Amino acid sequence: MTRVTTTDLWHHYGRARAAQDRAVPDSFHWAWDQxxxxxPEVLGDLTGxxxxxxxxxxxxxxxxxxxxxxxxRVDAVDASPAQHGLATTLYADLAPRLHLVHADVVAHLRAHPGAYDVLxxxxxxxxFTDPRELLPAAAHALRPGGRLAFSTLAHYLSGQPAQPDVTAAEVPAKTPEGxxxxxxxxxxxxxVWTDLLNQAGFTDIHTEELPATNGPRPATTLLITAGHPTT
Ligand SMILES: C[S@@+](CC[C@H](N)C(=O)[O-])C[C@H]1O[C@@H](n2cnc3c(N)ncnc32)[C@H](O)[C@@H]1O
Structure with a gap:
C-alpha cells in the first residue's frame, strides 16, 4: 500500500538555502557531502x-x-508540498525540459508504465519509501534498456551498521510547527539492496561505496545502479 503522509515532515529541508541560493547548480554529485x-556520467548519455x-x-x-x-525531459517528482513549492519557486522557468511533479513516486511510477529511460x-x-513497493514500481516505469541509479546511506549517521534485512528505522524529523x-x-x-533489486526483476546490478569525507556528519555512500528487467 502506498504510504500517505498527512503532515509534511520535509517542510524545513533546504529552506534556508533556497532563500539565498537560486542558481542552477553547475555540478551534480552522488556522495553524501555533495x-x-x-x-551524472553514472546515468549515461542523457541526450534526448x-x-x-x-x-x-x-x-x-x-x-x-x-x-x-x-x-x-526531467520529471522532478516529490510528495512534499513544501519541497514541490520550493522547486516551483526556484526552477519553474526551466519548463518544459524540467517538469515539476507533485506526487508520491510509487503512485507516479505505477501510473506511467514504460515511460522512462532513466530513474x-x-x-x-x-x-524513505518501502523498497518492496518502490523498486517493482520503478521496474514497471522503465523502458527496455532503461536504468535506475540511487545513492543511499551505507550505514546510519550514528555510525551503526546498516540493517541486514528489510527493516526501516524511525529517524528524527520536525513538523512544520517545529x-x-x-x-x-x-x-x-x-x-539486501541487491536481493530486493533481483526480486523486482532488475539485472546488471552494480554497487560502489563512496568513502566518507570530513564534515559535520560524515557518511559513506552506497551508489547502486541496475538495469531494466528485460536488458
Ligand atoms: C533528503 S530529501 C532529498 C531531496 C533531494 N534528492 C536532494 O538531494 O536534495 C528526500 C526527499 O524525498 C521525498 N520523498 C520521500 N519519499 C517520497 C515518496 N514516496 N514520493 C515522493 N517523494 C518522496 C521527500 O519529500 C524529500 O523531499
Missing part, C-alpha cells in the same frame, strides 16, 4: 532521454541535468 566523487528524479526535493539535481545534459534518487524517495516527529528511513546493507 562535494566530490562520481556525477526521459528521466525522473525520485524524491527530487527542491529539484537542484534535476535542474542541473535539464540545463547541462540535454535530456528530452534516479539522490538520497531521495528510495531512502514539533518532534519521526519518519521511516531504509538504511540497508548492500546485499
Amino acid at each position: 562535494q566530490a566523487g562520481p556525477g 532521454k526521459t528521466v525522473a528524479d525520485l524524491g527530487a526535493g527542491a529539484a537542484r539535481h534535476a535542474a542541473h541535468l535539464a540545463v547541462h545534459h540535454a535530456p528530452d 534516479y534518487s539522490n538520497f531521495g524517495a528510495v531512502d 514539533e518532534s516527529a519521526t519518519l521511516h528511513r531504509w538504511v540497508l546493507r548492500k546485499h
Whole structure:
C-alpha cells in the first residue's frame, strides 16, 4: 500500500538555502557531502532521454541535468508540498525540459508504465519509501534498456551498521510547527539492496561505496545502479 503522509515532515529541508541560493547548480554529485566523487556520467548519455528524479526535493539535481545534459525531459517528482513549492519557486522557468511533479513516486511510477529511460534518487524517495513497493514500481516505469541509479546511506549517521534485512528505522524529523516527529528511513546493507533489486526483476546490478569525507556528519555512500528487467 502506498504510504500517505498527512503532515509534511520535509517542510524545513533546504529552506534556508533556497532563500539565498537560486542558481542552477553547475555540478551534480552522488556522495553524501555533495562535494566530490562520481556525477551524472553514472546515468549515461542523457541526450534526448526521459528521466525522473525520485524524491527530487527542491529539484537542484534535476535542474542541473535539464540545463547541462540535454535530456528530452526531467520529471522532478516529490510528495512534499513544501519541497514541490520550493522547486516551483526556484526552477519553474526551466519548463518544459524540467517538469515539476507533485506526487508520491510509487503512485507516479505505477501510473506511467514504460515511460522512462532513466530513474534516479539522490538520497531521495528510495531512502524513505518501502523498497518492496518502490523498486517493482520503478521496474514497471522503465523502458527496455532503461536504468535506475540511487545513492543511499551505507550505514546510519550514528555510525551503526546498516540493517541486514528489510527493516526501516524511525529517524528524527520536525513538523512544520517545529514539533518532534519521526519518519521511516531504509538504511540497508548492500546485499539486501541487491536481493530486493533481483526480486523486482532488475539485472546488471552494480554497487560502489563512496568513502566518507570530513564534515559535520560524515557518511559513506552506497551508489547502486541496475538495469531494466528485460536488458
Ligand atoms: C533528503 S530529501 C532529498 C531531496 C533531494 N534528492 C536532494 O538531494 O536534495 C528526500 C526527499 O524525498 C521525498 N520523498 C520521500 N519519499 C517520497 C515518496 N514516496 N514520493 C515522493 N517523494 C518522496 C521527500 O519529500 C524529500 O523531499
